[in-house]
Amino acid sequence: MRSRHLAAAVPAAALMATPFLPFLRTGGLWLGLPPMLVWVVLWCLLVTPALLFIARGAEREEGGA
Amino acid sequence: MSTTLAIALAGMAVIALCGMLGRRRPSGDLADWTVGGRNFGAATVWFLQAGEIFTAFTFLGLVGLVFTGGVAALYVVPYLAVGYILLFFVGPRIWRLGKERGYLTQGDFLSDRFGSRALGAVSAVFALLFLFPYLQLQITGLGLVLELVTGDAASGAVSMAAGTALVVVFVLWAGVRGVVATAYLKDAVTLVVIAALAVAVPVHYAGGVGSVFERLAAERPELLTLQVEGAGPVWFFSSALVSVLGFGLMGLPFLWNSVLSAGSARALRRNYAFLPLFTVVVAFPMVIGFTAVLVLSGDTEPNGSLLTLVREMLPEPLVGIVAVAALIASMVPAASMAIGISTLVARNVVPARSPRVQFWTNHATVVAACLAALLLALLRPDLLANLILLTYAGLVQITPAIALGLWRRRPVHPWAVLAGMAAGVAVTLALSTVYGAAIAGVNSGLYGLAVNLAVVGAGALVQRALGRPEAADPSSRAAVGAEGNRVGRD
Numbered sequence: 001m002r003s004r005h006l007a008a009a010v011p012a013a014a015l016m017a018t019p020f021l022p023f024l025r026t027g028g029l030w031l032g033l034p035p036m037l038v039w040v041v042l043w044c045l046l047v048t049p050a051l052l053f054i055a056r057g058a059e060r061e062e063g064g065a
Numbered sequence: 066m067s068t069t070l071a072i073a074l075a076g077m078a079v080i081a082l083c084g085m086l087g088r089r090r091p092s093g094d095l096a097d098w099t100v101g102g103r104n105f106g107a108a109t110v111w112f113l114q115a116g117e118i119f120t121a122f123t124f125l126g127l128v129g130l131v132f133t134g135g136v137a138a139l140y141v142v143p144y145l146a147v148g149y150i151l152l153f154f155v156g157p158r159i160w161r162l163g164k165e166r167g168y169l170t171q172g173d174f175l176s177d178r179f180g181s182r183a184l185g186a187v188s189a190v191f192a193l194l195f196l197f198p199y200l201q202l203q204i205t206g207l208g209l210v211l212e213l214v215t216g217d218a219a220s221g222a223v224s225m226a227a228g229t230a231l232v233v234v235f236v237l238w239a240g241v242r243g244v245v246a247t248a249y250l251k252d253a254v255t256l257v258v259i260a261a262l263a264v265a266v267p268v269h270y271a272g273g274v275g276s277v278f279e280r281l282a283a284e285r286p287e288l289l290t291l292q293v294e295g296a297g298p299v300w301f302f303s304s305a306l307v308s309v310l311g312f313g314l315m316g317l318p319f320l321w322n323s324v325l326s327a328g329s330a331r332a333l334r335r336n337y338a339f340l341p342l343f344t345v346v347v348a349f350p351m352v353i354g355f356t357a358v359l360v361l362s363g364d365t366e367p368n369g370s371l372l373t374l375v376r377e378m379l380p381e382p383l384v385g386i387v388a389v390a391a392l393i394a395s396m397v398p399a400a401s402m403a404i405g406i407s408t409l410v411a412r413n414v415v416p417a418r419s420p421r422v423q424f425w426t427n428h429a430t431v432v433a434a435c436l437a438a439l440l441l442a443l444l445r446p447d448l449l450a451n452l453i454l455l456t457y458a459g460l461v462q463i464t465p466a467i468a469l470g471l472w473r474r475r476p477v478h479p480w481a482v483l484a485g486m487a488a489g490v491a492v493t494l495a496l497s498t499v500y501g502a503a504i505a506g507v508n509s510g511l512y513g514l515a516v517n518l519a520v521v522g523a524g525a526l527v528q529r530a531l532g533r534p535e536a537a538d539p540s541s542r543a544a545v546g547a548e549g550n551r552v553g554r555d
Contacts, residue, residue, distance in 0.1 A: 008150045015143035016305060019291055019298035027286040032275040034289045040142040041348060044341050047146050051153050051338035059331065 004057045007050040014043045069214050070223075072385025073392060077228055080247055080393050084235030084400065087246035091238045095424045098240030099169045099408050100326040107332040109245055113323040114336055115343050116248040118145055119255050121206035121395040123347055129367030131354025134296030135288025138351060144308035145344040151313025153337040157330035158471055159315060168325060170405075171318045171463070172413030178470035181479035182413075188463050189413035191490050192318045195459035196406060201438040203399035204229055205446055210391040213372040214384050222443060228396055229439040236400045236431055241322050244400050251397045256346060258390035262375065263349035269378050270360045277356050285358060299506035307510045311457040314464035319398075319405030399435075407431045455497055458510025462489035462517055469521075481524020489517030 018024065024035045031038060092098040105113070123141075130138035159174065168174050171192060176185025207228040212221030235243045264274075271277045281288060291298050311317060315324070327333045350371070357370040365373060375387050411417070411427035466482045469475070493513030502509055 008153070012147045012150050015147055016302070016309075018139070018143055019301035025290040027282060027290050029278055029282055033278055034136055034281075036136045036139055036289070036291075037348060037351070040139055040146075041345055044142055044146045044344055047150060047341040048338055051150065051334075051341075054153070055334045055338055058334070 002057070004054050007053050008047070011043045011047045011050055015040060067215055067217075067220075068381040069385040069388060070211060070217075070220050072382060073211055073214070073224065073388040074227060076385070076389030077224075077231055077392055077396065080250065080396055081231035081235045083250050084231075084243035084247045085238050087235075087239035087242035087244075092240055092242075093424070095408070095411065095420060095427055096167070096169060098424075098427075099404060100163075100322060101241055101245075103164055103326060104328040105245070105326045105332075106328055107335055110323060110327045110332055111336050111339070112248045112252055113245055113326070114340060116244075116252050116397055117320065117323065117401065118340075118344065118347070119252065119394055120398040121203055121391065123350060124255065124259065124391050124394040125206065125209070125368045125371055127347060127350040128354040128357060128371040129369075131351050132357045132361070132365070132367045132370045134293050135285070135291070135355075135358075137291055137293060137296035137301050138354065140301045140305040140308070141347055142344060144305045144312065145347070146341045147305075147309045148312035149337045149340050149344070151309065152315070153334060155314060155467075155471065156324050156333045156337060159321075160324055160327055160330050160333055163321075163325045168321075170408045170412050171315065171321050171467070172409055174321075175463075175466055175470055176413065179466075179475060179479035179482060181483075184466065184479045184483050185413045187483055188466060188486060189318075189409040191463060191486065192409055192460065193406060193414070194490075195456050196318055196402060197434065197438065199456050200399060200402040200406065200434065201441050203395045203402065204435075204438050205442045206395040207392055207399075208442065209368065210372065210388050210395070213369045214376055214388045216376075224392070225439060225442055228392060228399075229435050232396055232399050232403065233432055233435045236403050237428055241326055241404060244322075244397060244404065247393070247397045247400065251393045254390050255394050258387055259346070259349045262371070262387070263352045266353045266374055266378065267356045270356050270374065274352055277352070277359060280359055281355055288355070288358060295503075295506070297506055300503060300508075303503070303506065303508040303511055307461050307508045307514075308457050310464050310514070311461040311510075314467050316457075316460040316462075316464045316467065317405075318409055318460075319401045322401065322404055322408075403431050403435055406434045455493065455502065455510070458493050458497065458502065458508055458513065459490060461510045462486050462493065462513055465489075465514070465517055465521055477521055477525045478528050481521055481528065484524065485517040485519075485521035488520045489513040492516045 018036060018040055024039055026035070028035065127138055127141060162168065162174065166177050168177065170189070172185040172189040175188050176182050204225055208221035208225040211224035212218055235247070239246065267274045267277045271280065287293055291301060315321060324333065353371055353374065357365070357374055361370055361373060372387070372391070376384055379387070407427045407430035410430040411423045415426050417423050417426055463486060466486055469477055469482060490513065493509050496504060496512055497509040500509070504512065
């Protein structure tokens, strides 16, 4: 486990916490859409750069090994 | 014959033809049939893996889930995205071991890593128990699609029989290469159709997406705030958790084909980094589901709500094209599942060591499993309904064994792992039979998993108390035999 792996832990925690976050369950809309929908889509999009960051570090290590 | 039925049947024939074009001649080698030459490029693996998330459930079931539970259906997005994060770490490790040791199935991995054929065989039997209803679900989906768009039950039966026969033919001919060939077509068709419907359906019925959510916030706010009975925050979290573990730790046997057929660990890692972007596509059927809430009466069959909306909105030829997209979303996953089931039987359940016997056992199992699923779908469609709810809850019981198998040294004796798995399956089945798929909103699979882990933990403590050392990494032993036939010894 390396410190760069934490980059993936942040979106994972945000996504799994979704049903318990009170500000997502107010009944209002964000940008005309349900807040929960906006929240999960945004964090889902952030998973890709987080994993690419980890992959780049892993590949650099493999290349240098 | 109606225009819709004609287009749908023609579409199914094109899908099967596409699958057969995956190979020029039928494969005579089980390893090649199951995982290609373990040399699929990044793009090919991407289409295979992206296709795994776009099943009949995504196309029809998710719309139905929104129709009954509102935003609770969004649990699918965290489960897929977090599942890909786990697969990003687990997939390349399994790929390396699989290439080195010649694995073709989940059971091969477990029997080799723990040095126990019994563990491989029992895990395969449990996997078959929980995967077979999922295969039947895909075949039932073939019938449901045409029954709904034509309004004729006989068309549904024709669709199920024709679709199953075509799946059997192209799977036997081309194996995983047939699934790849159809996955390109499937991903393109389903993506275009679902994206077009996510715009057209709200515009036609409610004046646009914005209008749908404004009306819902005013008229049905409980659907946007997880306040529907039986679909609250605990249900959301526990459903996501059990699915993350089942998916991310490779509990689903048919996920192994795409991982083991990849050409490199780097290709897999890159795919898992980009697949969460594709996951966002599951928001499209959700928009259609919310439109259905405003338009359809409460007694509408939930899984049929998408096709009911489409039938009333589009002319027959376009309804036929939507039907083809829904059919392909059943046929291609059914092909993957048939491969997953047959290889488990041939490699891990039937005690056949000869490659030739394994090959023919595998092919006979494809025919038998698809035929059995078709007969049950036609004669007793409700018989396996409860087991379908348990697919993930049951398959997650195999994941502690998979996670322990990733260790360099074997930390627990295989009998403790086997006892934990059996206890987890027994508890899950017993609880779900008595109380249903969720108890106090918590998925029954999580109760089973807790018992499973407790038994494995107790086994590890006993092993330590007896002073037995951990076993060495099995991958340090020499691999023997032909490709795809190296593992499975005691």
